[in-house]
Amino acid sequence: xxxxxxxxxxxxxxVRKGDVEAFNHLVSRWEKRVFNxxxxxxxxxxxxxxxxxxxFLKAFQNIRKLDDxxxxxPWLFRIAHNEAYSHFRKKRPDTDPEDAERMERExxxxxxxxxxxAVTAALDRLSxxxxxxxxxxxxxxFKFEEMAEILxxxxxxxxxxxxxALDLLKVxxxxxxxxxxx
Amino acid sequence: xxxxxxxxxxxxxxELPAADRPALQRHISECAGCAAExxxxxxxxxxxxxxxxxxxxQRIAFVSDKVFAPSRFWNLAPWFGFASxxxxxxxxxxxxxxxxxxxxxxxxxxSAQPIDDIVKKAVAETRAQTRAEDAQLFNxxxxxxxxxxxxxxxxLVEALAVMxxxxxxxxxxxxxxxxxxxxxx
Numbered sequence: 001x002x003x004x005x006x007x008x009x010x011x012x013x014x015v016r017k018g019d020v021e022a023f024n025h026l027v028s029r030w031e032k033r034v035f036n037x038x039x040x041x042x043x044x045x046x047x048x049x050x051x052x053x054x055x056f057l058k059a060f061q062n063i064r065k066l067d068d069x070x071x072x073x074p075w076l077f078r079i080a081h082n083e084a085y086s087h088f089r090k091k092r093p094d095t096d097p098e099d100a101e102r103m104e105r106e107x108x109x110x111x112x113x114x115x116x117x118a119v120t121a122a123l124d125r126l127s128x129x130x131x132x133x134x135x136x137x138x139x140x141x142f143k144f145e146e147m148a149e150i151l152x153x154x155x156x157x158x159x160x161x162x163x164x165a166l167d168l169l170k171v172x173x174x175x176x177x178x179x180x181x182x
Numbered sequence: 183x184x185x186x187x188x189x190x191x192x193x194x195x196x197e198l199p200a201a202d203r204p205a206l207q208r209h210i211s212e213c214a215g216c217a218a219e220x221x222x223x224x225x226x227x228x229x230x231x232x233x234x235x236x237x238x239x240q241r242i243a244f245v246s247d248k249v250f251a252p253s254r255f256w257n258l259a260p261w262f263g264f265a266s267x268x269x270x271x272x273x274x275x276x277x278x279x280x281x282x283x284x285x286x287x288x289x290x291x292x293s294a295q296p297i298d299d300i301v302k303k304a305v306a307e308t309r310a311q312t313r314a315e316d317a318q319l320f321n322x323x324x325x326x327x328x329x330x331x332x333x334x335x336x337x338l339v340e341a342l343a344v345m346x347x348x349x350x351x352x353x354x355x356x357x358x359x360x361x362x363x364x365x366x367x
Contacts, residue, residue, distance in 0.1 A: 020245070027242050027243065032235060036235045036236060045236070052242060053242050057244070116232060119229055119232055119233050138227050139230070146195055162205050163188070170337055173230070
């Protein structure tokens with residue numbers, strides 16, 4: 001992770017000098033994480049790809065505004081978060097059921113279907129804010145401080161959302177755990 | 183140390199300050215409830231991580247600005263524009279300053295002669311030429327028409343001759359048949 005940050009910082013320095021290939025390299029290092037973060041928020045692969053592209057484009061356009069090169073990750077995810085919520089505000093009235101179905105089907109190809117369905121169903125029962133806290137912490141591995149930076153809220157609020165979500169998930173996933181792991 | 187769920191959760195997510203860890207670890211080893219809570223939290227996060235990351239359906243890449251950067255040739259484009267405009271302006275000035283003299287000369291030359299006579303002569307010549315052409319065309323058409331009629335007439339005559347001959351043959355055959363029938367009876 002430290003080496004990754006050092007390499008990112010070097011690439012960002014080159015991007016600031018106008019090196020587009022350095023930015024493409026940076027994109028290739030982050031695109032899967034950003035895509036999966038957006039996929040777990042939106043549930044739509046197509047929307048997630050579009051939003052990822054928009055987020056990276058904004059990152060490229062505003063790279064000079066990044067104060068600390070070592071904070072590129074949270075800064076990029078802040079942009080992606082804003083893109084996702086801007087998208088939700090525009091699209092809220094009509095959600096695409098086909099995308100939701102596809103989202104539920106696709107993970108089942110690699111792991112036991114009942115487990116993935118249980119986890120997906122449990123995540124779906126969370127509020128969007130709780131789900132995002134879980135995604136950033138459990139799936140993306142961000143620290144509380146970084147999450148606070150991404151979501152622009154205090155660490156105490158982050159913890160409250162995450163731990164409430166985990167209490168709910170614990171109840172939902174306990175039977176699944178006992179069946180799946182034993 | 184008493185049971186503290188928040189500290190336990192911070193510890194589970196590796197967010198507890200290093201200085202507080204030994205005390206909490208001692209408490210977990212002594213408290214079955216906190217140990218069970220920690221296990222349950224870890225099982226829950228492990229269950230969540232069952233969902234695998236997906237590959238983006240398409241790679242994201244940005245095109246280098248160098249592709250769109252103007253070359254040296256195109257940097258000179260404005261100068262080419264100015265040069266062509268200067269040539270056009272020079273041509274226009276040359277035309278304006280020289281051509282009116284020629285026009286004036288022609289007009290002056292023409293105005294020295296009686297215009298009516300020239301016009302009348304031109305009209306008469308044109309009319310005569312037109313009449314000659316009309317007559318020529320009329321004669322040609324007439325000849326073609328006559329030739330066509332002659333041809334048709336010839337065909338008709340030939341057709342009549344053939345029909346006459348055919349009729350004569352039929353009459354002859356009929357009369358011969360009648361005479362043979364009479365002779366047989």
